[in-house]
Amino acid sequence: xxxxxxxxxxxxxxxxxxxxxxxxxxxxxxxxxxxxxxxxxxxxxxxxxxxxxxxxxxxxxxxxxxxxxxxxxxxxxxxxxxxxxxxxxxxxxxxxxxxxxxxxxxxxxxxxxxxxxxxxxxxxxxxxxxxxxxxxxxxxxxxxxxxxxxxxxxxxxxxxxxxxxxxxxxxxxxxxxxxxxxxxxxxxxxxxxxxxxxxxxxxxxxxxxxxxxxxxxxxxxxxxxxxxxxxxxxxxxxxxxxxxxxxxxxxxxxxxxxxxxxxxxxxxxxxxxxxxxxxxxxxxxxxxxxxxxxxxxxxxxxxxxxxxxxxxxxxxxxxxxxxxxxxxxxxxxxxxxxxxxxxxxxxxxxxxxxxxxxxxxxxxxxxxxxxxxxxxxxxxxxxxxxxxxxxxxxxxxxxxxxxxxxxxxxxxxxxxxxxxxxxxxxxxxxxxxxxxxxxxxxxxxxxxxxxxxxxxxxxxxxxxxxxxxxxxxxxxxxxxxxx
Numbered sequence: 001x002x003x004x005x006x007x008x009x010x011x012x013x014x015x016x017x018x019x020x021x022x023x024x025x026x027x028x029x030x031x032x033x034x035x036x037x038x039x040x041x042x043x044x045x046x047x048x049x050x051x052x053x054x055x056x057x058x059x060x061x062x063x064x065x066x067x068x069x070x071x072x073x074x075x076x077x078x079x080x081x082x083x084x085x086x087x088x089x090x091x092x093x094x095x096x097x098x099x100x101x102x103x104x105x106x107x108x109x110x111x112x113x114x115x116x117x118x119x120x121x122x123x124x125x126x127x128x129x130x131x132x133x134x135x136x137x138x139x140x141x142x143x144x145x146x147x148x149x150x151x152x153x154x155x156x157x158x159x160x161x162x163x164x165x166x167x168x169x170x171x172x173x174x175x176x177x178x179x180x181x182x183x184x185x186x187x188x189x190x191x192x193x194x195x196x197x198x199x200x201x202x203x204x205x206x207x208x209x210x211x212x213x214x215x216x217x218x219x220x221x222x223x224x225x226x227x228x229x230x231x232x233x234x235x236x237x238x239x240x241x242x243x244x245x246x247x248x249x250x251x252x253x254x255x256x257x258x259x260x261x262x263x264x265x266x267x268x269x270x271x272x273x274x275x276x277x278x279x280x281x282x283x284x285x286x287x288x289x290x291x292x293x294x295x296x297x298x299x300x301x302x303x304x305x306x307x308x309x310x311x312x313x314x315x316x317x318x319x320x321x322x323x324x325x326x327x328x329x330x331x332x333x334x335x336x337x338x339x340x341x342x343x344x345x346x347x348x349x350x351x352x353x354x355x356x357x358x359x360x361x362x363x364x365x366x367x368x369x370x371x372x373x374x375x376x377x378x379x380x381x382x383x384x385x386x387x388x389x390x391x392x393x394x395x396x397x398x399x400x401x402x403x404x405x406x407x408x409x410x411x412x413x414x415x416x417x418x419x420x421x422x423x424x425x426x427x428x429x430x431x432x433x434x435x436x437x438x439x440x441x442x443x444x445x446x447x448x449x450x451x452x453x454x455x456x457x458x459x460x461x462x463x464x465x466x467x468x469x470x471x472x473x474x475x476x477x478x479x480x481x482x483x
Contacts, residue, residue: 007081011100014071014078017055018043020119022098023075027065031058034068041065105134178458199283206276231256312371312435317361317469317481322351323393324359328473334362337471338478353393361469364389371435372469373448373482376410381474383409383418384432386443389466405470406443406457408432417455425455431482436467448482 016023018039025037033055035043044051052059082099093102093112100114108126118128238246238253318334326343330336337359348354374384383399385407392403399405400420407418410428417423431448441462445454471479 007078010074010078011082014075015116019121021116022079023071026068026071026075028068028071029053029065030060031056034071037065037067103131104128105131107134195286199279199286202279206279312369312437315363315365315370315372317363317372319471319481320351320360320362320468322349323353325353325355325357327357328359330359335483336478336480337473339473339475341475351393353397355395356397356472357474358397358470358472360387360391364466364468365436365438366464366466367438369435369437369439371433373431373433374471375431375480375482377430377478379477379479380410380412382477382479383407383470383472384434384445384479385418385470386434386436386462386467387470388463389468391470399472401457401461406462407470407472408445408455409472417457419457423455427452427454429454434469436462438462438464438467 014022016026016036016039017033018035021036023034023036026034027037027040028034029040031053033053035054040054043054050059079099082094094100095102095114095117098114098116100116102112102114104113104115104118105111106113106118106123106126106128109123112131113123113128117123235253235257319330319337321330321334324330324337324346326346327340328337329340329344339357346352353359376382376384385405387406388404391397391405397403397405399407399409399418401418402420405418408425409416409418415425415428417425427447429447429449432454433446433448433451435444435446437443437459441460441464442457443462444456446452447454473479
């Protein structure tokens with residue numbers, strides 16, 4: 001036929017009449033028909049008499065099966081032509097074994113098959129449907145699953161949104177509480193300062209009144225003592241005179257002796273004593289209140305403080321020599337640093353601080369909670385904290401969070417947090433514990449001796465990114481990282 005597809009015709013000629021698949025080890029009979037060696041052998045199996053051709057029924061006198069090598073070559077060519085034709089006809093996948101288009105779907109094995117596969121022994125008894133029909137059926141099943149997945153995703157997105165809203169509400173509430181605490185303590189500090197000034201002013205007033213009375217009494221007593229001393233001297237001299245001379249003006253002498261009676265010094269007034277007593281009682285009440293507050297507050301915070309410290313991972317920090325200023329000398333184990341008088345001959349690499357006496361730790365942290373301790377001893381000039389990986393290394397640096405540095409500093413007698421503006425601190429420790437919470441963006445400094453808090457940069461102060469330990473060491477000072 002003029003419309004017959006030559007490739008399909010070639011495929012038919014290359015198909016075994018028995019198994020309906022491409023010939024495998026094709027053999028030719030005396031009648032000229034070809035079969036697979038295995039197919040014809042199985043067909044003739046058990047026959048002792050003459051055998052015949054399964055296709056034309058012609059009796060074959062001999063079982064001499066001659067290989068048809070030319071047909072085997074033609075079969076290979078037919079397979080390649082079929083594969084190319086399938087690709088060129090629409091890009092559909094073809095059967096890897098038969099090079100036929102995968103037009104059917106085996107529901108038993110759940111795989112696409114070609115027509116030849118369907119007629120083969122492997123799938124002959126299986127349920128096979130057109131591939132388009134199977135695709136539609138399974139597409140509907142997948143669409144049902146997709147609908148469920150989309151609904152689940154919408155629920156999860158809702159949960160996520162609700163969680164974020166709640167988190168924002170909690171954060172706002174925490175910020176309000178933080179501002180409330182700061183405001184209340186600021187008012188409390190102002191009240192205590194006012195009370196201190198008031199009490200000191202009252203004490204000053206009492207002090208002046210008592211000193212005034214004391215000075216007046218001393219002056220009066222001094223005058224009386226001087227007058228009595230003169231009178232005693234005069235009377236002693238008079239007593240040594242002869243009787244006639246002694247008795248002269250005796251009445252005047254006795255009158256003067258009567259006038260020399262001692263006058264008692266002025267005592268502190270009852271009003272002043274009462275004022276002093278009331279002041280003492282007020283002071284006792286105030287001191288007892290402050291003492292109770294001082295005792296109660298740390299005990300209420302100690303448990304939380306210990307729990308918070310216990311949740312940090314102890315970091316084994318060493319100092320990075322490539323970042324150290326040329327005047328800083330590091331120990332061989334990278335655990336201590338001191339400031340020398342002269343510059344070392346070191347390469348001016350991009351990582352090195354060239355103007356500020358700083359050094360970074362080798363370790364960098366992007367997540368989790370980490371802590372380490374720095375021994376500062378009784379050194380007078382140093383700074384301890386953390387810095388961004390990208391902190392500026394060249395030229396002058398402003399030591400504050402905007403520059404990427406969060407630290408505390410001791411400069412001679414001023415101990416302060418490097419905020420903007422600076423925050424004064426009290427009680428300089430000899431060993432500092434640095435606690436970095438990357439997840440909350442917070443860094444806290446503790447006195448490593450008694451775990452008392454020194455200063456906290458609040459949550460979200462330290463942004464994301466790699467954060468490294470940071471030290472500043474001034475002339476003559478030495479800092480050490482505790483093991």
